[in-house]
Amino acid sequence: MHQVFVPNLEVQSIYEIDPLQLRALGIDVVLTDLDNTLVRTFEKEAPAELIDWLNRFMAAGLRVMIISNNSNVRVGSFARRYGLPYIAVAKKPLKFCFQKAMTHFNVRSDSVAMIGDQLMTDIFGANRMKLYSIWVHPIERKTDGRWTKINRAMEGVVLKWIRSKQN
């Protein structure tokens, strides 16, 4: 039952993800969470390292979209600044936002990866849609919002189970 929370790939940071490796897996589209995945929850600007990362992904032929449960103001202002398509107030892990993204790019689930820092929303949502799920350790947990804190408590239980299977 917990399998739906197990990511296909686990990394410490987005910078460990190799765009060419994703291409080799047949990935065309990368959906990514924003807060605590790309930047800290209140960070308005992308560091140079992130812009470089985005450029490398796009140079590899990957199309990138931000999918976040945060507000239109927060997600829209960040995404527009860097010319990225986005879905705000996405309500992950519900399926609708992922379906909307696949329709936007006209792709099937087997060519889509989803990157995110939360098992209960990003990874669960991606897995139930059969996307390639990449779990990144959160950049900074102390800026988590109220709902995220609740999700993290459940995440702790799931994580214990995942680790027990890995060992």
Ligand SMILES: [Mg+2]
């Ligand atoms: Mg997040």
